[in-house]
Amino acid sequence: MLTRIAVGEPGAGPYAVAVDAAGVAWITLVHSGEVARLPPGGEPSVYDLGNPASRPSLLALGPDGAVWITRGGDDRIDRVDGVDGTRRSFAVGGGPYGIAIGPDGAVWFTAIGADAVGRLGSDGEVALTPVPGDSGMPAMITAGPDGATWFTLNRVAALGRIDAAGEITLRPLPDPACGPVGITADGDALWFAEIGAGRVGRLVPGEPLQEFDLPDRAARPHAVAADGTGGCWVTLWAASALAHLDERGTVTALHDLGEGAEPHGVAVAPDGAVLVALESGHVVTLPPRG
Numbered sequence: 001m002l003t004r005i006a007v008g009e010p011g012a013g014p015y016a017v018a019v020d021a022a023g024v025a026w027i028t029l030v031h032s033g034e035v036a037r038l039p040p041g042g043e044p045s046v047y048d049l050g051n052p053a054s055r056p057s058l059l060a061l062g063p064d065g066a067v068w069i070t071r072g073g074d075d076r077i078d079r080v081d082g083v084d085g086t087r088r089s090f091a092v093g094g095g096p097y098g099i100a101i102g103p104d105g106a107v108w109f110t111a112i113g114a115d116a117v118g119r120l121g122s123d124g125e126v127a128l129t130p131v132p133g134d135s136g137m138p139a140m141i142t143a144g145p146d147g148a149t150w151f152t153l154n155r156v157a158a159l160g161r162i163d164a165a166g167e168i169t170l171r172p173l174p175d176p177a178c179g180p181v182g183i184t185a186d187g188d189a190l191w192f193a194e195i196g197a198g199r200v201g202r203l204v205p206g207e208p209l210q211e212f213d214l215p216d217r218a219a220r221p222h223a224v225a226a227d228g229t230g231g232c233w234v235t236l237w238a239a240s241a242l243a244h245l246d247e248r249g250t251v252t253a254l255h256d257l258g259e260g261a262e263p264h265g266v267a268v269a270p271d272g273a274v275l276v277a278l279e280s281g282h283v284v285t286l287p288p289r290g
Helices: none
Strands: 003-006 014-019 025-029 034-038 045-048 056-061 067-071 076-080 087-091 096-101 107-111 116-120 126-130 138-143 149-153 158-162 168-172 180-186 189-194 199-203 210-213 221-226 232-236 241-245 251-256 263-268 274-278 282-286
Touching (some): 014 056, 025 056, 025 263, 025 274, 034 056, 067 096, 076 096, 096 149, 107 138, 116 138, 149 180, 180 232, 189 221, 189 232
Parallel strands (some): 014 263, 056 096, 221 263
Antiparallel strands (some): 003 282, 014 274, 056 067, 067 076, 076 087, 096 107, 116 126, 138 149, 149 158, 158 168, 180 189, 189 199, 199 210, 221 232, 232 241, 241 251, 263 274
């Protein structure tokens, strides 16, 4: 059974969601310049990021419980303390969008406006590394299973890999119109969503690529989250749905989220519950399987 929770004022636009070790969910509100905190079984509280036009997009959880948030509207990344909500803000430039804690413990992000991948160190130093080629549009990013950080290149149908030294290598995808966006890692594999092709991909670095067509090729898969057992969950933006794929790429569950839901971010809580951010104004929770 799905539970639907209103988050933020109407029009605030829940966009991304992440869940910490205590089961607390954090949600970006892309249209109001805020981030929300939703404790298990509780009501959401909202933190203002100081600029309604900041467009907080994606977020990552640090090992210390802090939440890191990209602000594509004013080229900043914020750190919000997970306990008291105090905030620090860093100017990074480049139109930050995707964000992850890298294998080296630093904050890594995609800079769409600069066509680059950025690194924000613990000392606040920012380094941008341009992506090879022309206008790749780096989107989402994740710590990979091989000690490097991986990201999607939406406009050139490729995955990118950046190592700790800042060297980038590209892994082209077969379909030039597939438009990869979401990416995550689980165990030894990467999962990613091909929004332009209605497909989900799986890649174990160093092995052949696997790609799985969704039943509705027009569903426009957007974000992915590893399920912790070898499979993944994926939001289907155009279909207003949430799907689960097992490690073989078989769709084992499909949940209708309601017409006009606009599902974007998805996360799996420590207890196996699945949370989806709906830009239409809610967070939906699916209880643990079984």
